[in-house]
Amino acid sequence: MSCVLKGVVPLGLVLLVCGAQGFFLPNVTHLEKMLSKYQQDRPHSRVRRAIPRADKEEILMLHNKLRGQVYPPASNMEHMTWDDELERSAAAWAQECIWEHGPTSLLVSIGQNLAVHWGRYRSPGFHVQSWYDEVKDYTYPSPDECKPWCPERCSGAMCTHYTQIVWATTNKVGCAVNTCQRMNVWGEVWENAVYLVCNYSPKGNWIGEAPYKNGRPCSECPPSYGGGCRSNLCYRAQVVKCDTKLKDKCKGSTCNRYQCPAGCLNSKAKIFGTLFYESASSICRAAIHYGILDDKGGLVDVTRNGKVPFFVKSERNGVESLSKYKSSSSFTVSKVKVQDLDCYTTVAQLCPFVKTGTHCPRVRCSAYCKDEPSYWAPVFGSNIYADTSSICKAAVHAGVIRNESGGYVDVMPVDKKKIYVGSLRNGVQSESLRTPRDGKAFRIFAVRP
Numbered sequence: 001m002s003c004v005l006k007g008v009v010p011l012g013l014v015l016l017v018c019g020a021q022g023f024f025l026p027n028v029t030h031l032e033k034m035l036s037k038y039q040q041d042r043p044h045s046r047v048r049r050a051i052p053r054a055d056k057e058e059i060l061m062l063h064n065k066l067r068g069q070v071y072p073p074a075s076n077m078e079h080m081t082w083d084d085e086l087e088r089s090a091a092a093w094a095q096e097c098i099w100e101h102g103p104t105s106l107l108v109s110i111g112q113n114l115a116v117h118w119g120r121y122r123s124p125g126f127h128v129q130s131w132y133d134e135v136k137d138y139t140y141p142s143p144d145e146c147k148p149w150c151p152e153r154c155s156g157a158m159c160t161h162y163t164q165i166v167w168a169t170t171n172k173v174g175c176a177v178n179t180c181q182r183m184n185v186w187g188e189v190w191e192n193a194v195y196l197v198c199n200y201s202p203k204g205n206w207i208g209e210a211p212y213k214n215g216r217p218c219s220e221c222p223p224s225y226g227g228g229c230r231s232n233l234c235y236r237a238q239v240v241k242c243d244t245k246l247k248d249k250c251k252g253s254t255c256n257r258y259q260c261p262a263g264c265l266n267s268k269a270k271i272f273g274t275l276f277y278e279s280a281s282s283i284c285r286a287a288i289h290y291g292i293l294d295d296k297g298g299l300v301d302v303t304r305n306g307k308v309p310f311f312v313k314s315e316r317n318g319v320e321s322l323s324k325y326k327s328s329s330s331f332t333v334s335k336v337k338v339q340d341l342d343c344y345t346t347v348a349q350l351c352p353f354v355k356t357g358t359h360c361p362r363v364r365c366s367a368y369c370k371d372e373p374s375y376w377a378p379v380f381g382s383n384i385y386a387d388t389s390s391i392c393k394a395a396v397h398a399g400v401i402r403n404e405s406g407g408y409v410d411v412m413p414v415d416k417k418k419i420y421v422g423s424l425r426n427g428v429q430s431e432s433l434r435t436p437r438d439g440k441a442f443r444i445f446a447v448r449p
Helices: 012-018 028-036 053-067 084-094 124-137 160-165 283-290 391-398
Strands: 002-007 111-118 172-185 188-201 254-260 276-278 298-308 328-334 338-341 362-365 384-386 407-414 441-446
Touching: 053 124, 053 160, 053 172, 084 172, 084 188, 111 124, 111 160, 124 160, 124 188, 254 283, 283 298, 283 328, 362 391, 391 407, 391 441
Parallel strands: 338 362
Antiparallel strands: 002 111, 111 188, 172 188, 254 298, 276 328, 298 328, 362 407, 384 441, 407 441
């Protein structure tokens, strides 16, 4: 099997620095028009997907995983999403079977990574990992070196695949794979060459700039992310409308935070209840009614609380709720509070159990808690854990977060449990515990998008 890679280095900033002809990035509308030229397959060809769904999911998952684990850590690394127009433009170029970056007209607006192989099967993720592995030849510049431009720090033949993958402001990717019957690769003709093209937007690899800012993860995210963070990446909360009902959005035991628009105070969307709201209620108007938000909108955390027998009307903060005398699923709203935790904090310390059980503050766990010794960071139980357990190490055990990145976790203290059974999961060996002294426990939940 043979395999080669290729990366693109934009020259726009260099042109500006050297005082040559001005270079500009087209606005979003112009970029969409340029991309649209590459949306369709060739005339009369059979329309088909550019890439299988499983490959697309693997590529996107791996990009975000790798972006979230950069070292030194990034303070402004944005979560990456799949873009169908970038996928279509990548498919159009992959079908050309030309071992060059292109088309030229598009490269002024996008970044691009290329890879090709022949012989035994290699998944797209293999190539993405190979691009990232150029990190071994890359040294992140120190702050005093970037005055005003950062130096290139590549000791190997190529590092631009890596820097494009971890370029903080590049937040969209679209890729395509095509098998070329005959392809000229640096003077050699390869038969049945498997050609991978990944297009990125906004483009990265600007000479004189570092790929990201070094600092505490998510501490310098753009304001448009509304303070959202997921697996060390700037992550947008779900944007909802004034009339969006909880039952339309929330599917699990806990729900993520939502971004409410301005102007919901005078909306006609209905809400039922006080303190506990029926699941057919508007999320945003419930938040205003409870006092979490005002008419300017903002972020709200929502938690499902199971069925309650009835809902009582009231007028609060300019919003009138309705009654419903029927048992139905309920939810509560709360301010977005996030607390950073080390590997040793327990639920007993963070938020001891009280009836009726409620969620603890949303917590952001440190990375690498799996390796902490049990006498400092114990874990007792499986699925339900003793509240003397390390929250973050238990989260790794439960598979809620990855050890390498840490991340956000929701925790709910629950009533006592007589026996906790240990197990080995995700590299963490939890311990068994019989007849615990206090018997309090907790459940742990992933923070879902």
